[in-house]
Amino acid sequence: MKTKLKMTINNKEVDFIKGETIYQVAKKAGLFIPTLCYMEGYKPSGACRICVVEDVKTGRLIASCSYPAESGMEVRTDSPQVRMSRKKIIELLLSNHPQDCLTCTKSGSCLLQDLSKQYGIDEIAFQGGAKKKAVIDKASPSVERDMAKCILCGRCVTVCSEKQGVSAIDFSHRGFSTQVAPGSFKSLAEGNCVSCGQCIMACPVGALHEISHKKLVIDAIINPNKKVALQFAPACQMTFPEYFKKSISVDDATKKIIGALRGIGVDFVFDTCTAADITIVEEAKELVERLTKKNKPLPMFTSCCPAWINFIETFYPKHTKHLSSCKSPHMMKGALIKHLSEKLLKTKAKDLFVVSVMPCVAKKSETGRPQLENEGMANVDAVLTTRELFSLLDEFGIQYEKIQDSDYDRPFANASGAGKIFGATGGVMEAAIRTAYYYVTGKELDNVDYKPVRGMSEIKRATVDIAGTQVNVAVVNGLGNVVDILEDISSGKSDLHFIEVMSCPSGCVGGAGQPYNTDAELLKSRTKTTYKEDENSKIRRSHQNPDVIELYDKHINEHEAHDLLHTRYKGDK
Ligand code: SF4
Ligand code: SF4
Ligand code: SF4
Ligand code: FES
Structure with missing residues (x-):
C-alpha cells in the first residue's frame, strides 16, 4: 500500500502520495492552479511558469506542474506574489500577441483570454514586445497555423511526437526567433503531417485551427x-x-x-x-x-x-x-x-x-x-x-x-x-x-x-x-x-x-x-x-x-x- 504523506496548501493540510506534483495534490484537494503548457498525462515541460505557487518557508516561486510535493511542505497558490508573477507572465504574453480576439476562432475557448479575465488585465501593459514573425500557413488541407498567436507552450509538439508518433512539428531557431515549425519545411503540407489535428485540440490559444470549409x-x-x-x-x-x-x-x-x-x-x-x-x-x-x-x-x-x-x-x-x-x-x-x-x-x-x-x-x-x-x-x-x-x-x-x-x-x-x-x-x-x-x-x-x-x-x-x-x-x-x-x-x-x-x-x-x-x-x-x-x-x-x-x-x-x-x-x- 502506498504511504500517505502530508503537506499544507493554503493553510489546509492535505494528503499526497510520493511522486505526485504540487499541482496534482492541489487539484485533488479541489484547489485551482492555472496552467498553460501542462497537459494531463504528459511529462511537464515547465515552459510557461503560469502555475507557480509560493513556498511559504523560503518565499520561492516554484512551478507546481513539475515540482514534486514534499512531506511537511507549505505552499500558497494565490498569494500576492503568486498573483503578481502570473499577471506579469500574462502581460508579457499579451505584449506580442495579436489583439484580434473578436475574429479569432478560439475566442471564448482560449486559455490566454480566460487568464487575462481572471487576472483582471484590462490593458496591454507592455506595448511593442518583440513582435513575432507573422507566419500564416494554410497549405495543409486540414490544419491552419497562425504563428503570430503562438505562445510557445510546446503542447502541439508534445502531442504530435508522443501521442501520434509523427513529429511533424518542432521548435526551431533560438531566443526571440524561436518558433514552432514543420522542421525544415515551409509548410505543414510539405512534411510528414498526417492531418490528425490533435495539435489543434492541444493548442491553448488560436494558433492552430482547421482549414475552414464553412464559406x-x-x-x-x-x-x-x-x-x-x-x-x-x-x-x-x-x-x-x-x-x-x-x-x-x-x-x-x-x-x-x-x-x-x-x-x-x-x-x-x-x-x-x-x-x-x-x-x-x-x-x-x-x-x-x-x-x-x-x-x-x-x-x-x-x-x-x-x-x-x-x-x-x-x-x-x-x-x-x-x-x-x-x-x-x-x-x-x-x-x-x-x-x-x-x-x-x-x-x-x-x-x-x-x-x-x-x-x-x-x-x-x-x-x-x-x-x-x-x-x-x-x-x-x-x-x-x-x-x-x-x-x-x-x-x-x-x-x-x-x-x-x-x-x-x-x-x-x-x-x-x-x-x-x-x-x-x-x-x-x-x-x-x-x-x-x-x-x-x-x-x-x-x-x-x-x-x-x-x-x-x-x-x-x-x-x-x-x-x-x-x-x-x-x-x-x-x-x-x-x-x-x-x-x-x-x-x-x-x-x-x-x-x-x-x-x-x-x-x-x-x-x-x-x-x-x-x-x-x-x-x-x-x-x-x-x-x-x-x-x-x-x-x-x-x-x-x-x-x-x-x-x-x-x-x-x-x-x-x-x-x-x-x-x-x-x-x-
Ligand atoms: S479517429 Fe475519427 S476523428 Fe480522429 S482522425 Fe480518425 S476518423 Fe478523424
Ligand atoms: S495534424 Fe497531427 S500529425 Fe499534423 S502536426 Fe498536428 S498533431 Fe502532428
Ligand atoms: S502552436 Fe499552440 S500548442 Fe503549439 S506551441 Fe504554439 S501556442 Fe503552444
Ligand atoms: S503549466 Fe506549469 S510551467 Fe506551464
Whole structure:
C-alpha cells in the first residue's frame, strides 16, 4: 500500500502520495492552479511558469506542474506574489500577441483570454514586445497555423511526437526567433503531417485551427443552381446535445439540427450511420475472404480513419496491402448519393454539393484524394467539423424554441446500432464481429455486446471464437500506440488477424473537429451515449439494416458496389 504523506496548501493540510506534483495534490484537494503548457498525462515541460505557487518557508516561486510535493511542505497558490508573477507572465504574453480576439476562432475557448479575465488585465501593459514573425500557413488541407498567436507552450509538439508518433512539428531557431515549425519545411503540407489535428485540440490559444470549409458550404447553400446534401457522422450526433446546452436526447437534438439546417436552405440531410452499416457489410466480407481464401494478407486494418491511412502511406508504405479496401463511411455515402441522385433525389449529380459533418479534420484532407472520385466527381465536396457546424448555426441565429423538428431524408435513413457505435474506439471492430460471425456461421451471434473491445484504453486485444476459428483482434487509439504492432508485422511476429486503428483519443468522439475543451469526462459521456444509442436500437447488426438490404437488392450491382464503395492507396497497382 502506498504511504500517505502530508503537506499544507493554503493553510489546509492535505494528503499526497510520493511522486505526485504540487499541482496534482492541489487539484485533488479541489484547489485551482492555472496552467498553460501542462497537459494531463504528459511529462511537464515547465515552459510557461503560469502555475507557480509560493513556498511559504523560503518565499520561492516554484512551478507546481513539475515540482514534486514534499512531506511537511507549505505552499500558497494565490498569494500576492503568486498573483503578481502570473499577471506579469500574462502581460508579457499579451505584449506580442495579436489583439484580434473578436475574429479569432478560439475566442471564448482560449486559455490566454480566460487568464487575462481572471487576472483582471484590462490593458496591454507592455506595448511593442518583440513582435513575432507573422507566419500564416494554410497549405495543409486540414490544419491552419497562425504563428503570430503562438505562445510557445510546446503542447502541439508534445502531442504530435508522443501521442501520434509523427513529429511533424518542432521548435526551431533560438531566443526571440524561436518558433514552432514543420522542421525544415515551409509548410505543414510539405512534411510528414498526417492531418490528425490533435495539435489543434492541444493548442491553448488560436494558433492552430482547421482549414475552414464553412464559406464553401454557405456559397453552395445560396447558389440557386446547387442542391446541398449534408450528412452527419455518428460521433457528431453524440455531440449534438452539447450544442443546445440542455438535457436533450441525441434523437431530439438531431431533429432540431436537421430542422435548423432545412430552415437555412439545406436541401437533403442524411445519416452517415447507414453508410457505416454498408462499410461493415463490405469490410466483414473482406475479412472473411482474407481469413478463408487467404486472397490478401493478414492482419487486415480498418480503413475509416484518414489520418491513419495517411500515417500508413507515409511511414509504412509496404503495409498498405493490409488496409481494408473499403472507403470510409462518409465517402461511401457521398459516392452513393451522387450515383443515385437522379433516380432517388430527382437531381443531377453535377448539381449536388455533398457536405459531410464530421468530428474530424483529417476528413478534409480525404476529400482531395484522387482515389475518392467516381464518374469524374469527388465523392464529397466539403467537410464541416462539428465545431464549424455549430458556428454555422450560430451565424444564422438559430433559436432552439423556434426550430421546427425534422427528420433524415429517405432512402437510406435507417441505421443499426452497429452503425452508431463507429464513433467510439472499438466500435468498428464490434460491429464487424457481429456481421463476420453471421457470414462465417450463417447464424446470428446470441449476444451482440462484445465488451473486450470497449472502453477507452489505448490498446485492447482479444480473441474472438468464430465457429472454432480463433480470430485475434486489436483495437488502438492514438497513432503512436500502433507502432509496436506495425513493427511486429514487419518482423513476421504478429499473430493478429484484424486491427482497428483510430487516430484520436477514444476514437472519433475525441476527434479534432469536436468542440474545443473536450476533456476526459466529455469523452466518457459521449462514449456512454454511443453505447446507449446502440442498446436502444431495434436492429443492432449492420447486415440486418433494411436500407442496406434494399441498396444491394434494388440499387447497385456487384460491379457498382466495387467501384463506389472501395478504394486504392498510394502505391497500389
Ligand atoms: S495534424 Fe497531427 S500529425 Fe499534423 S502536426 Fe498536428 S498533431 Fe502532428
Ligand atoms: S502552436 Fe499552440 S500548442 Fe503549439 S506551441 Fe504554439 S501556442 Fe503552444
Ligand atoms: S479517429 Fe475519427 S476523428 Fe480522429 S482522425 Fe480518425 S476518423 Fe478523424
Ligand atoms: S503549466 Fe506549469 S510551467 Fe506551464
